[in-house]
Amino acid sequence: MPIDIVVDAMGSDKAPEPEVRGAVLAARQYDVRVHLVGPEDKIRPLLRQALRGQRLPVFIVPASEWITMDDKAAQAVRAKRDSSMRVGLRMVREGLVSGSTHGPGKAAAFFTAGNTGAAMATAKMVLGMLGGVHRPALATIMPTSRGVPSLLLDVGANVDCDPDNLVQFAVMGNIYAKNVLHINTPRVGLLSIGEEDSKGNSLTRDTLPMLRALQGINFIGNVEGRDLFNGHSDVTVCDGFVGNVAIKSIEGCAHLMSQSLRESLKSTVTSQVGALLSRRAFADFKKRLDYSEYGGAPLLGVRGVCIVGHGSSNERAIMNGIRVAAEFAQAEVNSAIESTLQSA
Amino acid sequence: MPIDIVVDAMGSDKAPEPEVRGAVLAARQYDVRVHLVGPEDKIRPLLRQALRGQRLPVFIVPASEWITMDDKAAQAVRAKRDSSMRVGLRMVREGLVSGSTHGPGKAAAFFTAGNTGAAMATAKMVLGMLGGVHRPALATIMPTSRGVPSLLLDVGANVDCDPDNLVQFAVMGNIYAKNVLHINTPRVGLLSIGEEDSKGNSLTRDTLPMLRALQGINFIGNVEGRDLFNGHSDVTVCDGFVGNVAIKSIEGCAHLMSQSLRESLKSTVTSQVGALLSRRAFADFKKRLDYSEYGGAPLLGVRGVCIVGHGSSNERAIMNGIRVAAEFAQAEVNSAIESTLQSA
Numbered sequence: 001m002p003i004d005i006v007v008d009a010m011g012s013d014k015a016p017e018p019e020v021r022g023a024v025l026a027a028r029q030y031d032v033r034v035h036l037v038g039p040e041d042k043i044r045p046l047l048r049q050a051l052r053g054q055r056l057p058v059f060i061v062p063a064s065e066w067i068t069m070d071d072k073a074a075q076a077v078r079a080k081r082d083s084s085m086r087v088g089l090r091m092v093r094e095g096l097v098s099g100s101t102h103g104p105g106k107a108a109a110f111f112t113a114g115n116t117g118a119a120m121a122t123a124k125m126v127l128g129m130l131g132g133v134h135r136p137a138l139a140t141i142m143p144t145s146r147g148v149p150s151l152l153l154d155v156g157a158n159v160d161c162d163p164d165n166l167v168q169f170a171v172m173g174n175i176y177a178k179n180v181l182h183i184n185t186p187r188v189g190l191l192s193i194g195e196e197d198s199k200g201n202s203l204t205r206d207t208l209p210m211l212r213a214l215q216g217i218n219f220i221g222n223v224e225g226r227d228l229f230n231g232h233s234d235v236t237v238c239d240g241f242v243g244n245v246a247i248k249s250i251e252g253c254a255h256l257m258s259q260s261l262r263e264s265l266k267s268t269v270t271s272q273v274g275a276l277l278s279r280r281a282f283a284d285f286k287k288r289l290d291y292s293e294y295g296g297a298p299l300l301g302v303r304g305v306c307i308v309g310h311g312s313s314n315e316r317a318i319m320n321g322i323r324v325a326a327e328f329a330q331a332e333v334n335s336a337i338e339s340t341l342q343s344a
Numbered sequence: 345m346p347i348d349i350v351v352d353a354m355g356s357d358k359a360p361e362p363e364v365r366g367a368v369l370a371a372r373q374y375d376v377r378v379h380l381v382g383p384e385d386k387i388r389p390l391l392r393q394a395l396r397g398q399r400l401p402v403f404i405v406p407a408s409e410w411i412t413m414d415d416k417a418a419q420a421v422r423a424k425r426d427s428s429m430r431v432g433l434r435m436v437r438e439g440l441v442s443g444s445t446h447g448p449g450k451a452a453a454f455f456t457a458g459n460t461g462a463a464m465a466t467a468k469m470v471l472g473m474l475g476g477v478h479r480p481a482l483a484t485i486m487p488t489s490r491g492v493p494s495l496l497l498d499v500g501a502n503v504d505c506d507p508d509n510l511v512q513f514a515v516m517g518n519i520y521a522k523n524v525l526h527i528n529t530p531r532v533g534l535l536s537i538g539e540e541d542s543k544g545n546s547l548t549r550d551t552l553p554m555l556r557a558l559q560g561i562n563f564i565g566n567v568e569g570r571d572l573f574n575g576h577s578d579v580t581v582c583d584g585f586v587g588n589v590a591i592k593s594i595e596g597c598a599h600l601m602s603q604s605l606r607e608s609l610k611s612t613v614t615s616q617v618g619a620l621l622s623r624r625a626f627a628d629f630k631k632r633l634d635y636s637e638y639g640g641a642p643l644l645g646v647r648g649v650c651i652v653g654h655g656s657s658n659e660r661a662i663m664n665g666i667r668v669a670a671e672f673a674q675a676e677v678n679s680a681i682e683s684t685l686q687s688a
Contacts, residue, residue, distance in 0.1 A: 072540065117538075143600070144600070145599075145600050145603055145604075156537060159537065159544065159545035159546075160545045160546050191589060192585075192589075193500060193503065193584075193585055193588040193589060193592070194461075196416065200503065200585070201503035201504045201583075201585040202503075202504050204585075224589075224592045225588070225589045225590070225591070225592030225593030225594070225595070225596055226592045226593070226595050226596030226599070227596070228593055228596055228597075229596035229597060229599065229600040230596065230600075238589075239545075240537075241536075241537055241544070241545040241548075241586070242585070242586055242589055244537040244569070245535060245536075245537060245568075245569045245582075245586055245589070245590055246569070246589055246590060246593040247569070247593075248537070248568045248569030248570045249569030249570070249572055249590040249593055249594050250569070250593050250594065250597045251569070251570050252569055252570030252571070252572055252573035252574065253572075253573060253594045253597045253598055254597055254601060255489075255570070255573065256487070256488070256489050256573040256574075257598060257601050259489055260489075261605075
């Protein structure tokens with residue numbers, strides 16, 4: 001049975017082209033039906049072009065508005081009532097809206113490469129929270145030197161968390177790592193500034209004993225920023241302010257390193273030749289570190305599946321986002337989160 | 345007049361060799377007298393070797409103990425009363441201790457590539473705080489894509505800061521950027537998770553209006569993690585937990601990228617050739633991003649000059665640390681900090 005995935009066609013920086021092409025790639029490769037939400041006149045010609053006459057289960061769901069990266073999240077969510085995000089998420093909550101070329105029935109998951117703040121706010125509003133969850137958490141996948149991905153959460157859904165929030169993030173991250181990333185007994189760490197229990201701020205020091213006492217997770221104690229990349233922990237928990245600063249700092253560092261390397265390579269004739277010869281290696285290198293391979297950040301704790309991709313997503317990243325959305329939906333993460341946290 | 349710089353000879357991961365060689369390089373190149381603190385029997389033969397018969401103002405100050413990277417800071421500071429750090433910092437406070445081959449008189453600055461926590465705790469204890477300063481701040485220099493360095497503070501001296509602390513960090517960072525980094529009107533930013541004033545956690549939202557109201561600094565509002573590298577701000581202020589997580593995440597990312605690139609380059613014969621030819625470019629690239637060029641992190645707010653270098657410092661990094669320590673001491677940063685904060 002194919003699974004229905006809703007894609008915000010107007011999310012990414014170059015929307016809707018990467019979304020349309022990514023949807024076609026996904027429909028060709030996976031057992032999914034993709035519903036592209038957005039203005040039909042923009043999507044239709046691109047879809048016809050991408051399909052090249054092939055019949056694939058990719059449909060258009062009309063939405064007259066969309067939220068841009070420059071929109072202020074809270075304001076845009078209130079003002080744009082027919083935004084592609086809201087229409088798309090309603091399809092996850094209520095079933096496929098009329099006007100779809102596809103029949104009724106709920107969609108399994110929603111993916112957007114759009115404004116992260118707006119996506120989180122809309123998802124909270126439209127889908128609501130899972131029973132027992134106090135706050136949702138945005139989880140991002142980090143590449144590691146071991147070649148296996150690790151999960152960092154929260155990276156921006158909540159600032160000013162309390163210890164209970166961090167404990168819930170640990171539970172949700174642990175379930176996601178097990179059921180979707182297929183890590184048997186995920187090692188769960190608390191992001192801090194030193195390994196000893198005494199290291200950290202008042203939030204982490206209050207949270208640490210609660211995580212040590214928590215049943216059903218393999219808690220390994222404090223971990224540091226550098227552990228995000230060495231695979232020391234599979235799931236790393238932090239408050240959303242700290243997590244967001246960390247991922248944006250990492251992004252800035254990666255960008256500067258790539259840029260510097262390119263400039264350095266250009267600076268001599270010998271190295272121009274070198275760069276040419278190293279091209280294959282660079283492609284391989286880029287792939288190793290490419291976030292787009294991991295398909296985006298799941299928003300955990302809402303009643304439904306919502307994945308947020310990077311604004312710079314290309315068609316491959318969109319395709320991977322659709323795959324991850326389908327895996328999340330099929331792995332029954334939410335029922336496990338609800339049963340664990342409601343009984344806690 | 346040469347300036348007296350005290351160097352913890354036992355700080356770095358490979359101590360005392362990089363310290364001894366770096367001290368000799370500095371004494372050869374700058375108008376400094378370097379006092380190496382540590383066990384004479386370990387330092388003497390290395391110094392003789394490094395001097396190669398040349399007469400340079402590098403002296404040995406005996407200390408029987410030293411604090412390792414594995415030592416717990418608070419405990420080691422209490423237990424090791426004759427540590428190279430404590431003896432060295434006493435020379436800044438009280439003048440050169442007996443046993444030195446050099447005469448009396450206070451040293452201008454202290455440099456260590458050792459345990460950061462222990463260095464900060466020892467400096468606070470031995471030197472005390474400048475008048476008007478509530479908390480010291482460790483400031484680190486970040487490379488940027490513009491080629492000019494920028495300052496991030498606090499990166500670990502204080503967790504759980506209040507808005508007053510962050511305002512003081514802004515004042516201290518601003519003075520350091522002006523007087524030592526020679527930036528005319530430094531742009532000062534507050535590290536947050538979005539540019540708008542409404543973005544951030546309760547600490548940054550409370551701090552923002554205070555920084556806007558502050559006289560004598562060029563405050564540009566909230567900045568994000570990625571701005572640490574694009575030169576958008578010259579001085580970026582945050583609490584020590586967030587700053588420490590950020591720099592360690594960056595370190596982890598840079599390490600993973602370098603490692604992946606090396607592996608990718610090795611993976612094909614063509615790219616082995618490419619790598620060989622690109623060697624010059626890589627050396628240039630490494631230098632652009634090399635923290636050791638910047639010579640370490642100043643601890644601002646203590647009554648004296650204390651610079652903390654990276655544990656992996658080589659002789660060149662130690663030499664640069666000594667240069668930065670001398671520049672800091674000569675720039676009269678501390679008197680400016682004291683007069684600004686005491687009158688506030």
